[in-house]
Amino acid sequence: MHVAIFSTKSYDRQFLSAANAAYCHKLSFFDARLSAETIQLATGAEAVCAFVNDEVDRDVLAGLASRGIRLVALRSAGVNNVDLEAAQREGITVARVPAYSPYAVAEHTMALILTLNRKTHRAYNRVREGNFALEGLLGFDLNAKTAGVIGTGKIGEIVAKILTGFGCNVLAYDVRPNPACEAMGVRYVSMEELFPSCDLITLHCPLTPATHHLINAEAVRRLKPGVMLVNTSRGGVVDTRAVIKGLKDGTIGSLGLDVYEEETDLFFEDLSNRFISDDVFARLLTFPNVLMTGHQAFFTKEALANIAETTMANITAFEASGRAVHEVTVERGRG
Numbered sequence: 001m002h003v004a005i006f007s008t009k010s011y012d013r014q015f016l017s018a019a020n021a022a023y024c025h026k027l028s029f030f031d032a033r034l035s036a037e038t039i040q041l042a043t044g045a046e047a048v049c050a051f052v053n054d055e056v057d058r059d060v061l062a063g064l065a066s067r068g069i070r071l072v073a074l075r076s077a078g079v080n081n082v083d084l085e086a087a088q089r090e091g092i093t094v095a096r097v098p099a100y101s102p103y104a105v106a107e108h109t110m111a112l113i114l115t116l117n118r119k120t121h122r123a124y125n126r127v128r129e130g131n132f133a134l135e136g137l138l139g140f141d142l143n144a145k146t147a148g149v150i151g152t153g154k155i156g157e158i159v160a161k162i163l164t165g166f167g168c169n170v171l172a173y174d175v176r177p178n179p180a181c182e183a184m185g186v187r188y189v190s191m192e193e194l195f196p197s198c199d200l201i202t203l204h205c206p207l208t209p210a211t212h213h214l215i216n217a218e219a220v221r222r223l224k225p226g227v228m229l230v231n232t233s234r235g236g237v238v239d240t241r242a243v244i245k246g247l248k249d250g251t252i253g254s255l256g257l258d259v260y261e262e263e264t265d266l267f268f269e270d271l272s273n274r275f276i277s278d279d280v281f282a283r284l285l286t287f288p289n290v291l292m293t294g295h296q297a298f299f300t301k302e303a304l305a306n307i308a309e310t311t312m313a314n315i316t317a318f319e320a321s322g323r324a325v326h327e328v329t330v331e332r333g334r335g
Helices: 010-020 058-066 084-090 102-118 120-128 154-165 179-183 191-197 217-222 240-249 279-284 301-321
Strands: 002-005 026-029 047-050 071-074 093-095 146-150 169-173 200-203 227-231 252-257 290-292
Touching (some): 010 301, 146 154, 154 169, 154 179, 169 191, 240 252
Parallel strands (some): 047 071, 071 093, 146 169, 252 290
């Protein structure tokens, strides 16, 4: 198949081309994000491959359908950027990569937790400047602390396992309790109980209408004062303005984010020589107890190889049978 691949960087080209060696599809790589303004780049293709910040809305899907495109192969697990009902109306199949490396995201989550706690990022800069003072670097033992994991799919399960290894008492919330978590001693509770009980909360749920702004002003008011909050799931799970208010009044003692609800025009690009006009994002960066990475949690060699292989498998299966390996239904998109 001829596949138009959007939002590509050098590493995407490397891993997708390597995976395609066994399939021999025709791959056209584009730096641009998929949107109504760039859809013409897909002209002549039979499928498009999209990433997390590509726009796969009603208008884009109509434009794809008018060009004869019948497959959107996502290089991600989340589908919140796709209008699945519009895809169904247009007769376009949407496929995703349901699992690539849950260890990558779970381990990055722990990197944020440990860095925020022990302030190694600040210590690194101090030592390079000859400053060996310890003031302002005080952390706490994770052992015996209560950690909350919201969302216990495979990533949340691995995070819970790691936190258990650190000696944490782990509470969890999920609409579907994970037996593997229960077997390791994780206790499922309501969010009403979890919020005020935890010294640390980490988010691992998909972005759906039910989880949009799950951490909002009301949730922040219920948090244990001084809590550490970490989000490596989707930016829209957190109401950024509510979290900023929590940082200002001390309810949130530290914040680690790998995702941001308005990240589309920021992440995956080098903006070091440009002015960032997002005032909310800029405000976040003024807090010394906020640590942000640019949607990096998935970024390991193993994850990229798995994403590329699954993407090619979806495309190949669709070419052969009209059905992708990992199709997404409207019901699944509604969460």
